[in-house]
Amino acid sequence: MVRMSHLAHDAPSAELTDEALEALRALTGRADAVFHDGQLEAISALVEHRRRALVVQRTGWGKSAVYFLASLLLRRRGAGPTLLVSPLLALMRDQVEAAARAGVRAVSVNSANAHEWQQAQAALAADEVDVLLVSPERLNNPRFREEQLPSLVARMGLLVVDEAHCISDWGHDFRPDYRRLAALIRSLPEGVPVLATTATANSRVVSDVEEQLTSGSSAPVFTIRGSLARASLRLGVLRLPDARARLGWLLAHLRELPGSGIVYSLTVSGAEDTARLLSRAGHAVAAYTGRTDSEERAQLEQQLKRNELKALVATSALGMGFDKPDLGFVVHLGAPSSPVAYYQQIGRAGRGVDNADVLLLPGPEDRDIWQYFASASMPTEQRAEAVLAALDTERPLSTIALEGLVDIKRTTLELLLKVLDVDGAVRRVQSGWVSTGHPWTYDADRYERVARAREDEQQAMLDYERTGSCRMQLLQEQLDDPAAAPCGRCDVCAGAWYPGDVPEDASGDAARALDGVGVEIAPRAQWPSGMESLGVPVRGKLDPGERVLEGRVVARLTDLGWGGPLRTLFAPGAADGPVPAPLVDACVRTLKDWPWAERPTAVVAMPSRGRPQLVGSLAQAVSTIGRLPLLGTLDLDGAPTRRGDGSVNSAYRLSGVWEGFAVGPALAAALAGHRGPVLLVDDLVDSRWTLTVAGRALRRAGADAVLPFALASVG
Template sequence: MTDTRTSALAVLRSLVGSDDAEFHEGQYEAIETLVDEHRRALVVQRTGWGKSAVYFVATLLLRRRGAGPTILVSPLLALMRDQVAAAARAGVRAVAINSANAHEWSQILESLRDDEVDILLVSPERLNNPAFRENQLPTLVSRAGLVVVDEAHCISDWGHDFRPDYRRLRDLVASLPPGVPVLATTATANSRVVADVAEQLAHPASGPGAGSVTELTEPVVTIRGPLARASLRLGVLRLPDSGSRLAWLLTNLSSLPGSGIIYALTVSAAEDTARLLREAGHAVHAYTGRTDTAEREALEGRLKNNEVKALVATSALGMGFDKPDLGFVLHLGAPSSPVAYYQQVGRAGRATANAEVLLLPGNEDEAIWSYFATASMPDERKAKAVIAELSDEPLSTPALEARVDLRRTPLELLLKVLDVDGAVRRVQGGWVSTGEPWSYDAERYARISAARVAEAQAMLDYERLGPGSTGCRMEFLQRALDDETAVPCGRCDNCAGPWYPNGIEEQAAVAATASLERVGVELEPRAQWPGGMERLGVPVRGNIAAGERMSAGRALARLTDLGWGGTLRELFAPGAVDAPASPALIAACVRVLAEWGWQERPVAVASVPSQRHPLLVESVARGLAGAGRLPYLGSVPIANGGPSGDPGGNSAYRLASVWERFAADGLDTPAGHPVLLVDDLADSRWTLTVVSRALRLGGASEVLPFVLALRA
């Protein structure tokens, strides 16, 4: 195909609307590998290099040669929206099948049947949807002209954003007809991830001599380029506490160029920061995993159109978000690895000469990293328990919750891991056992855990590169990604000196302090009993009777909050000594009650008998009773030996562990009046629910729960 380059260049120039456009180094080589050689390629190139141009051009050339549509596996709805929009601008007919557009699926499938689609975007989760996997996927695979795996580092559990569903792509690739090319792309993969992804993409050779084990795999063509981003000016500004960081942001946000993203480590931090900035007159909004799909799309559009100064986001706004002129990326708290940090800052300066990237690390960062560290690691005991409960008859996830003590989210994640490992399978109606043997790969998970620890230390090392040190920040990030072209950038605060202001206005400091001192988070009451409780010996089902429910309550703060969350994290840290609450803590709790706005004031205070913090809980209960001049009834008496097991667990098991373990008949409950119920930490809320039920059955007209902390 001697004219492939000429045709490819013509397509590229049409796509970008420029008659003098040329390929970046490596772009045509990738296209040639796919179109002429029908090989498999892994492209590791910096954000903004033009990875999408490779698969757009390759798709159009392959389609001209009679190939079927491209299947593009993409991890995020935001990324899909950008890719569909970019394809339309490029004259490529792209459509997406995902959870947000189910109403369009039948029309999309009809267009596929009529060969009116060039690229079909699907999520990795969709590949394991039973109906899609059984009814649509085989036909798509048989007709596919090209398979593209975007953000391919997600395939590898060594990657910073591993997703179990991505592992399923090994099976998709293995099922392709001979000669179908495959492209995997990412901007964030070190050598270990590259090797892992390449191994999973390798496929049976189709040429002469195939047959032996060593001959069954054809090497994947790996195209790596330099990862330096010349437009980015990196810096780290360490401030003493959350209040100082927020005050700096209030003082300096307006002076940052254009519009950008402010990353926070937790949902509550993002929401609290956005609220504070809005109250100060800044055009900002929070963007988190709690933001619904329609609002996310609207917020992305407003940022792209420069209608907001910034989105205060968690990692929910990350891979693939495409705003070429994004002027800055700030971090309030650091991600847990330099690779993850590089991925997020890569959103900035894609088509501008300059963009500012500043990290404001927090003292709480390491505690937050630790909290999320093992989220994707299967627990051997629980994995075997799940497998033991499954058979060839489908069992739904809620039904499994009544059989295995795992909460919904970690249970679903574990099922995905076991599915990818071949031990279980998702079918219509739930999950079944495959009957295949499964063993826990302890060595592998230990190595992954060790790698996570090393990455966290590397992030701390990045933060501590001070002026005059031997390290350039961009060079450090490149070396973390095993980029052999790494050299000093000449722009970061180490190479050229601090470029960012460090002043804080007094008014901003006052506003930040006031924001952090805010108290009070609503505590939602449980309204329904978990399913399957009869199996655990608890005779309840359906809605909780109105006369037995607790009312909506309050917490002082969430454990993840920027303000009081820090104090509470210390109180509830493993190994923390139980002690009475400080006067400042009691005063903050009194403020929550003063702002509560209940319909009828409680006439007495009771407390939950705490196993871990009895002194803390009793002191808070007595403090609130004294402040309100109310009688303290004492702790609700324990019955039948008290709660069994540890706090946490899923709803079914947690309810079973506390059911009928409290009796209010030994308490002088005021009949026909509300009672304030005090506890330390609300997690599943079943202890509060059961104790409140006992108080309601003992005569209280209403139970108003108050806790120091919400788990999330």
């Protein structure tokens, strides 16, 4: 049942109905194709009545058919090209292919096809483009914003905002760049229709998007909402005791899942480790994360579509818009932080088949991961004021230059600049960022409301895991779907459809993989930009004679195996103490497997204010077991450093430790008569600047080479 609100126009005309149906059959390649409930009405609202419309429909309903066919019909009536704002490159690729099948000439402008921009610009100028696809970030590219967007707005036939929940603070995937769309909508000439589409919006998000769609218009929004139930999906939750059991289950049962699909992981390292384990066991899988470059992403997507892979082991980088109608399953190793985000990800499955399996394998570490990502994404008043104080209204600063003036990590700084930009406090120009001079006030109430909403979503996800009622119904209720009802298929409605056993051999294989140790730590080779402004007299490349060599840690804090014990060891408030015996054994294995060109001949310990027993006992254990002399410990010099504070950027990290270490007389004497590489032992590696500066001090004091070694790295 499709519900339509603010319907203020007649039914679609017979002429439009016939023309749209003919175009639909060309799009689908099927002579018997018919419209789903609401599709033709949405097309009519845009083409015949030039309305602003919002379509909230489940994945697979055919939202793209609405905007492609509306674009085609508007163009036939003399309208200008459609501007389609899409959030992901994967989505753009699929949409361009679909448009060609419908006879729609579509081109995209994005960071992955820079070599085609000039050609696309010429095609636009010649009126040979029906649909231009751009990312929301492109709208604030200075050249696009100033040279191309004004003329495009003047002749635009239709504006489409796909994945429109990103507009809203309350949407599960809020993006600051989407907020500038309200200003774009206000700038449109009278009578230009606007379409916003999403599959994941509750009532609060719908109201927020409707309000933004009415910018500059007194006409109400024409909203279509359909049932969000996915009859093809069979949902389940299998609670297993630990990562070993979860990976063991996947090793044993992946081949039994129907067709090909997606295995989601909450972290990049989790995805990479899982893909490596499954590949070694003979499964055709590949990792797909934010570290995967755009060309490889496209190749992996095509391999999955051709069923050459059983699964992509992915982070949320593979999300909205990936279109494989026969995707047979989605498995989550760890739960997303909200039922709405979970619904969006499982929506990849079962779009063109009658049956698809969806299984969640939650982990006890999920909440810690949710909290980390939530805290990293929220701007603070202090950081915003620091950025505004550093910028002036005339002299632009690049993001890199700004890093040298404000104590903010690069990714956080980029997000904050976007927020300040859409709030009108700063402006992006060709050579960087400038202040607009407009007054800006930190909206503390808004961020507190968003933070509370995120906490409620996390609790709702935990409720989904433990519910005794229909799982699909719970997801629908989280999206305020009035048609929510028991599905009759999930493990609550019909009983567990998945095997619950973890065979001993698979569990053993998983345990051995999780027990693997040794992660490379690449040496720093380049000083951060702008260090002179912080009183640190370095620039360019590090002197090769003062650099450390490639190092090792036992594991990353985000790893599935040793990550758990290490997170406990380094948890806030954890007491300092000697290194636990199991970690000593893991260190020995890490050192044994380290393929160094020359074995270390001595040990030097890092000084530690926070965990002196841990670092000291670790250095002594390595010295004793490896039969290497412990030459001593570096001295702490100057004020306490900022080690462990992930909120500061690279330049400030280096500044905080620049004069933090000294080679004392006893250590200097020991180094003077010693030959061979020195193993520099620490507890935790984050930015790598601590080891870089300490290693530089050792090299300048006469060490032949320095090999950094620590228990863990942050990422």
